[in-house]
Amino acid sequence: MTLRSFDIVVRPRLLSFLLAAALACAVLVPAATPAAAATPVCVLACDTLDPSQARQESFPVPTKNLSGRRVQLHVSDADDMAWASIDDGVPGDSVWLDRSWDGGATWEGVLGKASVPSTWTGTRTLMYNITDPRNHKRGLIRACGDAAAVGCTDWAYPTVCDTLCDGTSAGQAAGDDQPVPSTTLYGRRIRLHVDQQNSMAWASIETGGAGDEVWLDRSWDGGSTWPDGSSRGRTSTPSGATGTRTAMYATRDPRGLLYGGAVRACGREASHNEGSCTAWVRPAPTRARGAADALMSSYDPYNGWWPSSWWNSAATLTSLIDFAKTTGRHDYDWAIARTFEQNKGVFPAGVRSTDAIEGHFISRSIDDSAWWAIAWLDAYDYTGDSRYLNEAVTIANYVHQYWDTGTCGGGVWWDRERTYKNAVTNGQYLWLTTALHQRIPGDTVWLQRAKTSAAWYKSSGMINSSGLVNDGLNSACANNGSTVWSYNQGLAIGGFTELSKVTGDSSLLTLARTLADAAISSTALTRSGVLTESCDIGSASCDDNQKQFKGIFMRNFAELTKVTGSSTYRAYIQKQSDTLWAQDRTSVNALGQRWAGTSPNQTDWRTQASALGALTAAAG
Helix, strand or coil: CEECHHHHHHHHHHHHHHHHHHHHHHCCCCCCCCCCCCCCCECCCECCECHHHCCCCECCCCCEEECCEEEEEEEECCCCEEEEEEECCCCCCEEEEEEECCCCCCCEEEEEEEECCCCCCCEECCEEECCEHHHCECCEEEEEEECCCEEECCCECCCCECCCECCECHHHCCCCECCCCCEEECCEEEEEEEECCCCEEEEEEECCCCCCEEEEEEECCCCCCCCCCCCEEEEECCCCCCCEECCEEECCEHHHCECCCEEEEEEECCCCCCEEECCCECCCCCHHHHHHHHHHCCCECCCCECCCCHHHHHHHHHHHHHHHHHHCCCCCHHHHHHHHHHHCCEECCCCCCCCCEECCCCCCEHHHHHHHHHHHHHHHHHHCCHHHHHHHHHHHHHHHCCECCCCCCCCEECECCCCCEEHHHHHHHHHHHHHHHHHCCCCCHHHHHHHHHHHHHHHCCCECCCCCECCEECCCCCECCCCCCHHHHHHHHHHHHHHHHHHCCHHHHHHHHHHHHHHHHCCCCEECCEECCHHHCCCCCCCCCHHHHHHHHHHHHHHHHHHHCCHHHHHHHHHHHHHHHHHCECCCCCECCCCCCCCCCCCCHHHHHHHHHHHHHHHC
8 A cells, every 4th residue: 555745744844733732722722722522432322421420430640730720531441531620719710521532633622621610619510421432433532721811731641552562572473473475665575463462563665775664554443544553663764774663552441441443564665655564454463353353343223123123132242242252352341331221211113123113122023033032041141140141031031922822733923913933033032932941040931831832833833854953834824844944953952952951851962963963964054064044145144133144053053062062062063163264354354244255255343253253263
C-alpha cells in the first residue's frame, strides 16, 4: 500500500501545530464560547449519567490547581465513564470535560459544563463515556475548569495496557511471529512483528540508511479507520545504521472494552515522501481467543446484541460463554449481563426480530425463544446467577405450552400458529427439559418431560435409516425428507447424551453415538473430513440462519466426546479446528462459512460465532 506524502510528512506537522495552537488558545478563549455539540455515546450507559450511579471512583491523573481551585477528573472504570469537579471556588466558576477520539489532537469540548451556584464553593458535571467500542473508537478524557483562567488536567489513560503496555521494548517480547508478508520500498524491507502470547506488535525497517522511518498504525475496526492510532512509535534509523525498530504496542484495550485491535507496519525511505505498509493483523494468543476478539468487534454494547439477528445473537452468546467456560477467560463477562438487561423487555416487531418480542425473550417463534433459554442456562452454569436459571425456566414453560399430543402423538410445534413439527424445536426441547432437571434440585416434572420427549423423538421418524436427522415431519406425520442440517443432528446428539447421563440409560448414549457416526461419515454433513452444509457446496450460499448451524453441532458433539472419551471424535474436532484456522481465516482472524476455505465464501459475525464453537471444542 502506498501512502500519500501529505499523510506521511505534512499531516503530523500540521496536527502538531494545531494541537499547540489549540492548547495555547484554551487559556484565552472565554468559557462561554459555544462548543460544537457532542454526539451522545452509549456503551454500558449513555452520556449524562449522574455520578451518584457510578459503581467506582478513582482519580487517574493529578488534580489541576487553577487560581486556587481544585479541578479533578473522576473515573469509574466499572462504567467506563468519567466526570469532572471543581472545589474551593466561588459562584460562577465552571467545570467541564473534554473528550478526544484522535489521541488528543482534537476534542469535543465543554461536555457537561456546570457552574458553581450561588452560596456554593464547588460543583460537578454529569458522567460521560471515555471510549466508544460500539463505534470502534478509543477515547481520551480530561477535566477542565474556568476560574479567572482556563486550565485542564492531563488526559486520562493515554497509554494502552493489556498484559504489557504501549512502549514496552521489543526485547521483552515472548516471541517474534511475522504473520503477513513484509513490504518493500526503495530496497527497504518493512516487517510487522507480533508477540502472539501478549497480543503486542512492533515494526522494523531493514536494508536502508539513516533517516528512514518506521511506525505502526493501530485500528479498532479491523483496519477501516485508525484516527487515534496513526504513527505509533515512529522511529528513525540512526546515522551509521541500516535499520531500526519501534517499541511494542498493545492490540487489546480491556479498559476501553476494545479487544480486537489490528496493527500494520509502515515505513518511509528518507529521501522520498511516499510510504508503504503491510497488511493488517489481529494477534491471536490462541485460536479461540483470536476468534473471540474478532467476534466481539461486532457486538453492540448499548443494545446488547449482535445486530441484527435475534436468535443468532442467543446462539452467539452461548458460543461466547462456552469459550469463557472452556478457556477461563473473563474478558467478556460484562457482555452476558449487558445482553440480558438490554433485551429482557418488550420490543415491537422489526426492532429485534421480524416478530414482536413479548418480554422474557419470548416470541411467536418457539425455536427462537428456546435458543435464549439455552443461552441463559449456559450463563447460569458459568456465573451461578439464579436470575438466568429463572429466565430459562420461564422460557421453557412457554415452549412446553406447544407440546401437543393431538398431532403426531406429541412433539413441540415450531411456531405459535402450529404449522410445523420439526427437528430443531424438538431437539431444543429435549435438551432443555433434561438440562432443567439437572439444575433444579428435587425436580421430577422436567425429567418426566425429558423422557417423554426422547421417546417421542426416537419414534417420530425424523431420524432416517442412515442415522441422519431430516428437517421435520409432513402433514401425514412422516419424515418429510427435507435437508439434513448439522444443527438438527447436533441438538439430537446433545439431547440424548444429556438424558443418558441423567437416567443411566445406555441405549440413549448408543443412539447419540449412532447420530454422531452418521454425521462424520456421511457426505450429507462431512466432506474430506470437514463439517460441510449443503449450502457450502459448489456455487451455493448459506442464509443468515444456516451460517450458524455448524457451531451448534460442534458444541453438542464436543459434549458427547467428553462423555465417551472417543479418540475418533477428538480427532474429528481437531480436524475442524486445524482446517478452518489454516484455510478459512484472514489476517484479522475473520472466519468464514466454508471451513475448507472454498469459494464463494461468506464471512460475518454469525460465521465467526460458528467457527468459535469449533475452536472452543478443540480447546476443551
